[in-house]
Amino acid sequence: MSLSPAPTRPLRRRLSDTLVLRPAVLLAVTLLPPLAWMVVVYLGSLVNLLVYSFYGLNDFTGQVEPRFTLTNFAQVFTTPSNVDIVVRTVLMALAVTVACALIAFPIAFLMAFHARGARKAWLYVLVLLPLWSSYLVRVYAGRLVLAQDGVISALADALHLRPLLDGLLRTPVVGGPSLASSYLGMFLVFTYIWLPYMILPVQAALERISPAVLQASSDLGARPAQTLRRVILPLAVPGIAAGSIFTFSLTLGDYIIPGVVGAPGFFIGQMVYTQQGTAGNLPLAAAFSVVPILIITVYLLLARRLGAFDAL
Amino acid sequence: MNSRPSLLLRVSALAGLLFLYVPILIIALYAFTTEDRTYRFPPPGLTMEWFPRAAARGDMWAALRLSLGVALASTLLAALLGTLVSLAMARARFRARDVVTLLLILPIALPGIVTGIALLTTFQRLNVPLGTATIVVGHATFCIVTVYNNVVARLRRTSVSLVEASMDLGADYFATLRRVLLPSVATALLAGMMLSFALSLDEVIVTTFTAGQQQTLPIWFLAELFKPRDRPVTNVVALMVIALTLGPILLAVRLTSGTDELHGGGKSA
Numbered sequence: 001m002s003l004s005p006a007p008t009r010p011l012r013r014r015l016s017d018t019l020v021l022r023p024a025v026l027l028a029v030t031l032l033p034p035l036a037w038m039v040v041v042y043l044g045s046l047v048n049l050l051v052y053s054f055y056g057l058n059d060f061t062g063q064v065e066p067r068f069t070l071t072n073f074a075q076v077f078t079t080p081s082n083v084d085i086v087v088r089t090v091l092m093a094l095a096v097t098v099a100c101a102l103i104a105f106p107i108a109f110l111m112a113f114h115a116r117g118a119r120k121a122w123l124y125v126l127v128l129l130p131l132w133s134s135y136l137v138r139v140y141a142g143r144l145v146l147a148q149d150g151v152i153s154a155l156a157d158a159l160h161l162r163p164l165l166d167g168l169l170r171t172p173v174v175g176g177p178s179l180a181s182s183y184l185g186m187f188l189v190f191t192y193i194w195l196p197y198m199i200l201p202v203q204a205a206l207e208r209i210s211p212a213v214l215q216a217s218s219d220l221g222a223r224p225a226q227t228l229r230r231v232i233l234p235l236a237v238p239g240i241a242a243g244s245i246f247t248f249s250l251t252l253g254d255y256i257i258p259g260v261v262g263a264p265g266f267f268i269g270q271m272v273y274t275q276q277g278t279a280g281n282l283p284l285a286a287a288f289s290v291v292p293i294l295i296i297t298v299y300l301l302l303a304r305r306l307g308a309f310d311a312l
Numbered sequence: 313m314n315s316r317p318s319l320l321l322r323v324s325a326l327a328g329l330l331f332l333y334v335p336i337l338i339i340a341l342y343a344f345t346t347e348d349r350t351y352r353f354p355p356p357g358l359t360m361e362w363f364p365r366a367a368a369r370g371d372m373w374a375a376l377r378l379s380l381g382v383a384l385a386s387t388l389l390a391a392l393l394g395t396l397v398s399l400a401m402a403r404a405r406f407r408a409r410d411v412v413t414l415l416l417i418l419p420i421a422l423p424g425i426v427t428g429i430a431l432l433t434t435f436q437r438l439n440v441p442l443g444t445a446t447i448v449v450g451h452a453t454f455c456i457v458t459v460y461n462n463v464v465a466r467l468r469r470t471s472v473s474l475v476e477a478s479m480d481l482g483a484d485y486f487a488t489l490r491r492v493l494l495p496s497v498a499t500a501l502l503a504g505m506m507l508s509f510a511l512s513l514d515e516v517i518v519t520t521f522t523a524g525q526q527q528t529l530p531i532w533f534l535a536e537l538f539k540p541r542d543r544p545v546t547n548v549v550a551l552m553v554i555a556l557t558l559g560p561i562l563l564a565v566r567l568t569s570g571t572d573e574l575h576g577g578g579k580s581a
Contacts, residue, residue: 012484012486015485023404026404033393035412038456042418045434103331104328114317130336132557134514137550137554138336139537140537144335144342149351149352150353154353195332249423253425254423255425255517272429273520286433289430292422292426293422
């Protein structure tokens with residue numbers, strides 16, 4: 001029972017006043033639950049992963065032992081076969097990123113500079129659909145196309161290009177018994193799956209180029225090719241950098257594509273998966289997964305300097 | 313540059329788009345093939361028999377049910393957390409803004425396998441049994457940013473004067489939230505939820521680490537990929553999965569078209 005003469009305001013009104021009059025309270029109420037989730041669940045897990053990567057494995061029981069050791073990292077960075085895995089994965093990620101940028105550019109260019117109205121909306125949906133639709137189904141589709149007697153090989157026969165295909169498959173390193181079991185095939189599937197992640201940021205970057213800039217370029221006497229090289233390409237760099245974060249990062253961690261379109265030789269993702277599963281060496285798996293974290297961190301810093309974050 | 317695109321540009325763009333779409337069409341074709349051992353092209357004959365065969369697979373239906381449940385739960389959780397953080401980030405200026413943004417995009421900027429194994433080690437340490445709940449936790453974590461991207465973009469385009477007018481007319485904060493703010497972001501929120509639903513329905517890498525013995529549809533599909541029982545059944549289910557995710561995505565595009573860009577840059581941007 002309050003003796004104060006002022007009429008007590010209803011609770012709801014008081015709460016509302018606090019939120020309106022004290023922005024800090026409003027900020028805390030809206031920010032804390034999601035922030036707590038991200039910090040506790042996600043960041044907490046990442047820290048825990050890092051801790052695990054320094055744990056050891058009991059040689060006799062195969063159980064994880066919480067004692068500090070650098071053995072796992074020594075294994076990742078000094079065992080030649082493990083170094084190979086890291087190098088192989090990074091090279092594939094780079095190759096896929098370059099290929100995605102090359103294929104994405106004309107599509108993004110057409111979307112940004114030529115398509116208008118309904119046609120533009122359609123193009124947008126066409127690029128968006130594969131990005132959000134099933135990853136696994138598309139991986140599977142890739143394998144179907146590459147299979148021994150599949151579409152590509154049927155097409156090669158029909159066009160009398162069989163010798164060309166066989167020649168490619170005989171090429172050392174990239175070749176193999178069939179497209180579906182070669183690095184070339186794996187590269188094609190990676191590029192196919194991540195391509196939309198590159199198209200959209202590049203398109204967004206090109207979209208932001210003012211027509212006035214292009215006009216100025218041509219008024220100053222630049223031929224279209226010169227405008228492309230000296231004006232459009234530099235302005236597209238932030239978009240390409242933004243897209244490359246995804247193509248690069250997704251390739252670094254994938255363990256399914258290298259498993260489905262198999263060439264011998266593990267990738268980082270497969271190593272993490274195998275070590276935590278069948279091999280039962282969670283600390284080594286953790287150490288392996290720290291590698292992409294390190295690489296991506298460096299990559300993000302680099303991409304930020306290229307303006308990727310403004311293009312996201 | 314509204315001139316007609318050059319032949320080279322049109323051909324290379326078309327080739328790129330064909331590269332994106334031909335494999336999907338091939339899957340549709342193989343769902344009807346009479347050949348069940350190899351991927352021989354062209355298929356020797358066409359049949360409808362794989363559709364009832366797929367429908368008869370109980371394990372597939374169970375996986376689908378689990379996937380739908382997980383997608384619903386993680387979408388609702390992500391919608392709540394994503395909307396809250398958008399309300400915080402839309403206008404307020406505070407020092408840690410960039411850190412919050414980074415924190416939100418980290419689960420999609422880092423490879424899924426990192427998120428997956430990080431969650432797995434944590435669940436093991438805390439003795440949390442793996443199951444439906446742990447799958448939902450993983451999915452909600454990377455779905456928050458999808459909702460956030462859509463809602464925050466709309467909030468930034470919602471004029472502050474609307475909120476001020478509402479308060480001037482005597483509405484308290486909650487009434488303003490319910491009658492002004494939420495209606496203005498409703499379609500963006502729904503679009504974000506649709507995308508996060510589609511994302512959860514499709515996620516496999518994080519899920520393999522957090523699912524334990526549970527089988528979501530993508531995990532079922534993955535198992536079929538490596539050890540197919542009826543190969544064409546896999547094609548039929550693939551076709552079904554595409555149809556299933558297509559709906560929410562098209563709806564999301566429709567909900568945001570004309571108002572603001574659907575931040576496609578991704579599972580990402």
